[in-house]
Amino acid sequence: MLKQIDITLSPVDAQKTDNYTEYASKILKISKNRISYIKLVKHSIDARQRDIKVQLRFVIVIDEPNYKPEKIIFEPKNVTNSKxxxxxxxxxxxxxxxxxxxxxxxxxxxxxxxxxxxxxxxxxxxxxxxxxxxxxxxxxxxxxxxxxxxxxxxxxxxxxxxxxxxxxxxxxxxxxxxxxxxxxxxxxxxxxxxxxxxxxxxxxxxxxxxxxxxxxxxxxxxxxxxxxxxxxxxxxxxxxxxxxxxxxxxxxxxxxxxxxxxxxxxAKDFAMGVRIENPQEIINKIQYHNYSKIELLPAAIYNIVQHVNGKGVYSFCMCPGGVIIPASTSDNEIVVNGMSASKRNSGFANAGFVCEIKNEDLTEFKKFGVFAGLEFQSHLEQLAFNNGGGGLIAPAQRIIDFIKKKKSYDLPKSSYIPGISSSEIHNWLPKFMSENISKALQMYGQREKDFINENAIMIGVESRTSxxxxxxxxxxxxxxxxxxxxxxxxxxxxxxxxxxxxxxxxxxxxxxxxxxxxx
Ligand SMILES: Cc1cc2nc3c(=O)[nH]c(=O)nc-3n(C[C@H](O)[C@H](O)[C@H](O)COP(=O)(O)OP(=O)(O)OC[C@H]3O[C@@H](n4cnc5c(N)ncnc54)[C@H](O)[C@@H]3O)c2cc1C
Incomplete structure (x- = not known):
């Protein structure tokens, strides 16, 4: 007999994988010996409340000692002489x-x-x-x-x-x-x-x-x-x-x-903005509500969605425990993106923070027809290069300063290896983008006060989201x-x-x- 059950555990109990059969037998009210097969099919962390829970879903086979789980089938053919x-x-x-x-x-x-x-x-x-x-x-x-x-x-x-x-x-x-x-x-x-x-x-x-x-x-x-x-x-x-x-x-x-x-x-709508970076520790504290056994939980993720002036402004491709990288494909442009190693343990948390861009925002680029968005994208990437520190050195600003429209006189440590140089991003980012991003950050900062902190920075530009x-x-x-x-x-x-x-x-x-x- 095949059954599916959901079990909710504390992070401490969820670590004890050897006990899963026992947890399942208690829920099913059967002896452990009757469980012929148990397989974890869903694992998620519910951190919406202070009392953090781990939610597990299992497929369980009862009283079938000879049960053999189905294998994943992939059957490629020899195509040497095929079309x-x-x-x-x-x-x-x-x-x-x-x-x-x-x-x-x-x-x-x-x-x-x-x-x-x-x-x-x-x-x-x-x-x-x-x-x-x-x-x-x-x-x-x-x-x-x-x-x-x-x-x-x-x-x-x-x-x-x-x-x-x-x-x-x-x-x-x-x-x-x-x-x-x-x-x-x-x-x-x-x-x-x-x-x-x-x-x-x-x-x-x-x-x-x-x-x-x-x-x-x-x-x-x-x-x-x-x-x-x-x-x-x-x-x-x-x-x-x-x-x-x-x-x-x-x-x-x-x-x-x-x-x-x-x-x-x-032409289609797309989104561009900056990449923001915070110490991962701060994100963990916010998302896991200062949970005392933080080491039992993975580096926390976040997802921000705000609506400003009728446009979506949102976080994108969040990389917990990751690094910001140079993702340009041509000389004289700066494009940034993010990546994380499997352990997500860099100590930094980064995410794209981008603003929806529609055709009507691109009046100056209208002359390029279907390429208006593409030209605007290139323009922004070149602006980032011109306002960076040369080569791959990217322009950066503390988020606090960006919101206050003031230059950052120094910058905190960042994960971006080629280096960052202080730049008044609020001045050169097109006004509608700068305003929308600033407003969205302030809105989120009101909800999560620690998010906008002395070590939170933005690096430009995140231009290749779509x-x-x-x-x-x-x-x-x-x-x-x-x-x-x-x-x-x-x-x-x-x-x-x-x-x-x-x-x-x-x-x-x-x-x-x-x-x-x-x-
Ligand atoms: C740093 C970084 C991190 C990302 N992280 C994630 C993530 O964690 N999760 C996620 O879902 N997405 C992520 N993305 C986005 C994701 O990688 C893309 O959405 C996805 O790769 C798109 O797949 P694709 O095959 O359509 O195009 P691409 O992956 O862009 O592949 C296109 C390929 O075509 C080749 N090519 C281009 N022109 C020519 C030509 N004329 N002749 C021959 N070859 C050509 C290119 O060299 C390239 O290898 C990330 C992107 C970047 C840059």
Whole structure:
């Protein structure tokens, strides 16, 4: 007999995993011996009240001593001689499209402008050493895409678009810790994710898929409204009739290339702002109400949503125990983002703090048409560079000073390795953004007084939260509305915002291509 039960425990009791069978037997009012199998399927912390609780959900099998749990099934085929599907970009969208294609007996050929994971790590180390970005191998470009060196947070609000659990299962089957299958807020960590990504690549290659790293697609060839091939930066042409375009939203050159061929693009709302950082200790105190056994709890997370002047201002991609990193992809721009190692133990807590941006906010950029948002984004990234300290040194300000509109004469320690330099962010951030962010911080600060403290800073700019452009596609077939065989996919196409939603989109697109080929 299979049963599901929920147990609520104190953090102290929740640590005693050896006692779980006993807790379950008490709730079920049966002897421990009758429990043939017990599995934790949900784990969350309820810190809404001072009396913090851990909520656990178990699947339990009773009186079935020979019970064997179902295995997660993934059955890729050998696709060496199968029909080829080209994929631009080895980010989550491209990789999960490829994983699904090998299940569906199709051969993925992946073109990635960046390097494989090992060379990418070396390039990032060189970037820190030289205080200079490598424009094709960085925190956004390379094997695994933008999410490889991230917190690896695997939660998404887009569960309606597909099977979130399937993505978690595939990450688990490729080396992620089993806890991602039951944690309410699963995450992998920037120290573990590269190995998982490498395992995914090896799986695809073992089954006949092909990767071309350090290979940028510079043009797509269209004949009579149909995809016909790709031009690569090494001068060669790759013939294909099915193309997954999952190049992410940092690849501004891809949008420009599409526009130069009169391929329909659409502007969309997006969000930009700054990254804020606090000592993790303060966040723990706020979120866990000064709980005395804080060491039993993970680094606390927060989620801020405020509405100011009819616009959403919110925290984004919060990285507990994480670090702020330089995520630029070109010279003369500063873009920041955040990541955490699996243990989330840096001592800092950072999050994007961004303000909704709509087309009507971009009057000065109207002349750029569909590229208004993209140009505004570049403008802000260059402003951050001009107001930083040169190279990758980012502009920063204490939050208290930002609110008071005054310069910070000194800055507290920050996790951002290239260094920060004091800047009057309130002066150069566009007025509507500056005002909305300031107001939202004050509103939250009224509720959580400790949040705005002497050590709380902001670093500019957090500009790549979502794509300012959508590449329109058919809702059912996922094919571009005008170009046959072109499948815009993932975050850069405007259909995802995060690792899991991009991966789901990749799987959906792969299924659609397989269906079309079969029909
Ligand atoms: C530092 C950081 C931390 C993040 N943390 C999280 C997190 O914890 N959780 C979360 O859900 N999301 C996180 N994100 C966001 C997440 O990484 C993205 O939403 C996700 O990676 C988008 O997936 P994608 O496959 O659509 O695009 P991308 O991951 O951007 O991948 C696109 C790939 O295409 C390649 N490419 C671009 N142009 C070309 C071309 N012309 N030819 C060949 N290749 C090309 C790029 O090099 C890149 O590898 C983070 C992002 C960053 C930068």
């Amino acid at each position: 080829e599907v080209a994929i631009i970009g080895a980010g989550p969208a491209g990789l999960f499209a490829a994983l699904r294609l090998i299940e569906l007996r199709l051969k993925p050929i992946i073109f990635e402008r960046g390097q494989d994971i090992h060379q990418r790590k070396r390039d990032i180390a060189t970037m820190y050493k030289n205080n200079k970005i490598n424009i094709n191998s960085n925190y956004c470009y390379g094997e695994g895409g933008a999410g490889t060196f991230s917190d690896g947070k695997l939660y998404t609000r887009s569960s309606k678009r597909g099977n979130v659990n399937r993505i978690l299962e595939l990450f688990y089957l490729h080396g992620a810790n089993e806890n991602i299958l039951y944690e309410a807020h699963p995450h992998i960590g920037s120290d573990k994710l590269p190995k998982v990504i490498e395992n995914i690549r090896n799986r695809i290659i073992e089954h006949g898929g092909i990767f071309h790293f350090n290979t940028q697609v510079v043009d797509i060839i269209i004949v009579n409204g149909k995809i016909n091939g790709l031009k690569l930066n090494n001068g060669s042409i790759f013939k294909t009739t099915n193309l997954v375009l999952s190049s992410g939203h940092s690849a501004k050159d891809v949008y420009k290339m599409l526009a130069s061929k009169n391929i329909l693009l659409a 794509s300012p452009i959508r590449i329109p596609r058919n809702r059912e077939t996922f094919e571009h509305v005008e170009i046959n065989g072109l499948y815009p996919c993932g975050e850069g196409a405007g259909y995802a915002g995060g690792i899991v939603s991009s991966a789901i989109d990749g799987m959906n697109v792969a299924e659609s291509i397989a269906k079309k080929i079969k029909d």
